[in-house]
Amino acid sequence: MTRVAVLISGSGSNMVSLVKAMQGDMAAEPVLVLSNRPDAGGLAKAAALGVPTAVVDHTAFADRASFEGAVQAELVAAKADLVCLAGFMRILGADFIRLWAGRTLNIHPSLLPKYKGLNTHARAIAAGDSEAGCSVHEVTADLDDGPVLGHARLDIRPDDTPETLAARILPLEHQLYPEVLRRFVAGDRTPLVIQA
Numbered sequence: 759m760t761r762v763a764v765l766i767s768g769s770g771s772n773m774v775s776l777v778k779a780m781q782g783d784m785a786a787e788p789v790l791v792l793s794n795r796p797d798a799g800g801l802a803k804a805a806a807l808g809v810p811t812a813v814v815d816h817t818a819f820a821d822r823a824s825f826e827g828a829v830q831a832e833l834v835a836a837k838a839d840l841v842c843l844a845g846f847m848r849i850l851g852a853d854f855i856r857l858w859a860g861r862t863l864n865i866h867p868s869l870l871p872k873y874k875g876l877n878t879h880a881r882a883i884a885a886g887d888s889e890a891g892c893s894v895h896e897v898t899a900d901l902d903d904g905p906v907l908g909h910a911r912l913d914i915r916p917d918d919t920p921e922t923l924a925a926r927i928l929p930l931e932h933q934l935y936p937e938v939l940r941r942f943v944a945g946d947r948t949p950l951v952i953q954a
């Protein structure tokens with residue numbers, strides 16, 4: 759049974775979908791939800807789902823290394839095998855990534871490798887793309903750059919704004935991430951495509 763830690767910074771809607779999927783028939787269990795923000799709404803949701811939580815407030819640390827050292831200590835204490843980033847808004851340094859190479863997943867709101875970084879939906883609309891979506895990928899030292907394990911795609915509508923597009927893609931994230939995790943913990947790396 760793979761022991762999964764989920765890292766969040768905000769509302770944690772992706773974390774909720776992962777936890778609920780793991781509490782179903784998946785060979786994985788949620789052992790920790792960790793937030794870098796004490797006020798993250800996802801912390802209460804995790805507690806309500808019976809998952810242990812931790813806060814490692816990045817503003818309380820002088821530098822990235824000490825922050826990541828504190829995160830690592832929580833992951834070791836929880837005996838986590840796998841890390842799922844879910845709306846975690848801190849860039850993890852190479853040393854941390856090396857510790858967790860091949861054992862860290864992330865969900866990103868674009869069809870990677872397009873639109874790494876922020877403001878992904880606005881950029882897709884501005885580029886006149888016909889479709890948008892989200893990706894689950896393995897985390898490597900380069901931002902939003904690791905092997906893609908799954909895509910969920912939908913058509914951009916002429917009247918879409920970044921906000922309406924984000925709202926239509928978020929449910930796809932909640933579908934894609936648990937399904938990729940299910941395959942990943944079963945040792946299946948076949949890229950998954952969900953076409954909405």
Ligand code: GRF
Binds near residue numbers: 767769772800845846
């Ligand atoms: C999602 O849109 C995800 O793609 C991005 O940040 C948002 C997190 O939302 N990484 P939530 O905290 O999972 O609700």
